[in-house]
Amino acid sequence: MKKVVIVGAGLGGLATGITLVKAGFHVTIFEKNDHVGGKMMPVQLDDYQFDFGPNTITMPTVFERVFEEAGERLEDYLELIKLEHHTNNHFMDGSFFAMTTNHDDMVKQFQQLDPHAQVSYSDYLEDVKFLYETAEKHFFYRTFSSWTDYTNLSLLKALLQVRPFETMDQFHRRYFENENIRHAFNRYATYIGSSPYVSPATFALIGHLEMTDGVYYVKGGNTNIAKAFAQVFEKLGGSLHTNCEVETLIVKDKRINGVELKGKEKVDADIVVVNGDLLKAYPMLVKEEDRPRFSNQKIQSYEPSISAYVIMAGTKERHENLIHHQVYFSGNYEQEFHELFVKKQLPSDPTIYICNSSYTDRDISPGDNLFILVNAPAVTPGQQIDEEGYKEVIYTKLKSFGIDVSSKLAVEKVVTPSEIERKFGSYRGALYGISSNRKIDSFLRPSNVAKDVDHLYFVGGTTHPGGGSPMVTISGLNVGHLLIDRYR
Ligand SMILES: Cc1cc2nc3c(=O)[nH]c(=O)nc-3n(C[C@H](O)[C@H](O)[C@H](O)COP(=O)(O)OP(=O)(O)OC[C@H]3O[C@@H](n4cnc5c(N)ncnc54)[C@H](O)[C@@H]3O)c2cc1C
Structure with a gap:
């Protein structure tokens, strides 16, 4: 049976891995970080647990499908909780609007x-x-x-x-x-x-x-989805190595031969699937002369999606006025997008999203576990962020809405777009791969199949059908099925 190497254990890579290993392929996943799930990353600060990345889970049937393909049942691994009244929206004029499936x-x-x-x-x-x-x-x-x-x-x-x-x-x-x-x-x-x-x-x-299907949370943390995928993959016989970075793809006569790991060990492969962000991983792993139809110039022509400035804050006391998801809107929402995409700067009056998953799941932290996210522009080389200054902008705005985080702080960690870029290898810190601002990028994303190198494939947010945890999982399933059709 064909030997497949998958570069990256994000949701896309794991979904492909499960599909292929179930079909009898010999599959190895190499992941450079010490956790599985990529951007779906667990963070523990003392006794406070956070989900970095996907806090809003939709399309549970997509995740269910991965388990079904493996001959397993989602409910044996995960407890999904539907949040009926899911998001409170607060506005600068003092008005309030709650989103619910009711x-x-x-x-x-x-x-x-x-x-x-x-x-x-x-x-x-x-x-x-x-x-x-x-x-x-x-x-x-x-x-x-x-x-x-x-x-x-x-x-x-x-x-x-x-x-x-x-x-x-x-x-x-x-x-x-x-x-x-x-x-x-x-x-x-x-x-x-x-x-x-x-x-x-x-x-x-x-x-x-x-508003119809519903917003979900996974008991114990959304990152349990990735952990369960990894568990199923290994149970089926897949081989998964964390802390293991792929440095080069070995290409001979326009055909993939295997991969070379950091430390120079070579691993043979008939097929390679790259789950790392295509725009960042492909040029790092394959010389430009071997990918003429995906040149560096072409890569630069893509507009990355927004990134994020994130504060994870654990508080000693709970805020009575916070639910699981809430948003504090900018006084000028249109200007915020102008600043993000045209001026390429952090919003001067940001819309602030807060996930407090401990509202639903009291066991995961002794106080609130606030995942505070503000939209940020993709990283522009050389541009610096005033990390501390911007944190104050966010805390001051929250205070004006009656949320006093700083006086209740127990633990705190800030993650900037550059850190997102470095940690997950995402192109310019993009959360969702390429933006969908241009129609061509909405409907014609880079193909899951490499045009210049035979037996090389791509999964994840930059490829079709797009970013977000269910979509990348679908891309993983799609590529798994394509490979089964082509090679089994
Ligand atoms: C702050 C934030 C908030 C988000 N909120 C939501 C949300 O609420 N809902 C939602 O659905 N989605 C959300 N997303 C988006 C979602 O997390 C992503 O779309 C999805 O998880 C990306 O999956 P992926 O398969 O593309 O791979 P990624 O998660 O990008 O994983 C790729 C993996 O490849 C690894 N890798 C890269 N290069 C190499 C190499 N050379 N060798 C070995 N390993 C390598 C990386 O370390 C990484 O683990 C959010 C993302 C972030 C960052």
């Missing part, structure tokens, strides 16, 4: 805040459901590995149906007249690292996931 509660709020939305909300839910179902049927489970993928008529028809020519903001304007409420829905663009004012309305489909 339809009646939503309509009640619209009565007060947005009479137009009270009428149009049902249409909104229908329309985002259609966007989701169309994208799921036609886009998610393709690898775009053959020309028929591009010339398929039903695919072209579907593409026109998912509102590619309208922006997410324009789409939301039809249903929500209250500007604050629109901001709350427009924030979904940041789930793909993009701006709602330019990215296509297609991604409003996230509204279907959050």
Whole structure:
């Protein structure tokens, strides 16, 4: 059976590994960090446990599918908790809007805040459901590995149906007249690292996931998803090595031969799958002359998604006014995206997201375990961040909303975009690979199949179908299935 090496144990790499090892391939995963899961990283600060990375889990059926493919059951590994009333949104004018999958509660709020939305909300839910179902049927489970993928008529028809020519903001304007409420829905663009004012309305489909399907948390921490994937992979006979960096891909006569590890050990492989961010890992692992159709110049032409400035803060006392997810919005949301993507600077009046998973799961920390995230521009070489100064901007803004973190601090750790770039090997610190601000990058992401090197494949957020924990898992499954079709 073919020998496969996977570079990186992010969710994408692990999903491919499970699919292939179950199908009888001989699979080895090398991961440079000491944890599995990549950006889905557990952080322990004294007694306080944090999920770095995915705090909002949607599309549980995707994770279920990985277990099913392995002949296992998700519920034997993970306890998923559905958060019905999931996100509290706070605005600078003092108003408040709670997001919940409970339809009646939503309509009640619209009565007060947005009479137009009270009428149009049902249409909104229908329309985002259609966007989701169309994208799921036609886009998610393709690898775009053959020309028929591009010339398929039903695919072209579907593409026109998912509102590619309208922006997410324009789409939301039809249903929500209250500007604050629109901001709350427009924030979904940041789930793909993009701006709602330019990215296509297609991604409003996230509204279907959050407002109908549901937002989930995994008991004990979301990072348990990655740990469970690794457990299943090894149980099936896969070989997984952490603290093991791949330094070079061995390419001979335009064909992959194996990999060379840091320390110079060589490992033979018939097939290599790279899970590290394609834009960063490919040029690091393969000489430019061996990848003429993916030159350094081409790499620079891509716009990375947003990055993040993160504070993990454990508090001695709990805040009574915090739930699992909450957002404190900027006074000028549109300007925030202008600063992120045009001026390429940290927002002067940032929107602040806080996850307090200990609200749902009291066992994981003695006080609040606040994961505080602010959107940040992708790393620009040479640009410095005033780490301490910006932390003060965030804490001061939170104080104005009645959240006094600094006086209650027990533990604290700041993670900047440069650290995200270094730790996970993500291109310019991007959280979600390439941004979806340009239509071409939304619908034609870099292929999962290398064009210049035979038997080399890519999974993860920069490739199709995109970033976010369920999407990268789908990319892992897609590539697993493609390899089974091609090589078994
Ligand atoms: C702060 C933050 C918040 C987020 N919030 C959410 C959220 O709420 N919901 C959501 O769904 N998603 C969220 N995401 C995005 C989500 O985490 C990612 O889209 C997803 O986890 C990426 O998975 P991946 O398969 O692309 O691989 P990655 O997680 O990028 O993993 C790639 C792995 O490859 C390894 N690697 C790279 N190069 C090498 C090499 N040469 N040798 C060996 N190993 C190598 C890296 O160390 C890494 O472990 C967030 C991400 C971050 C950082």
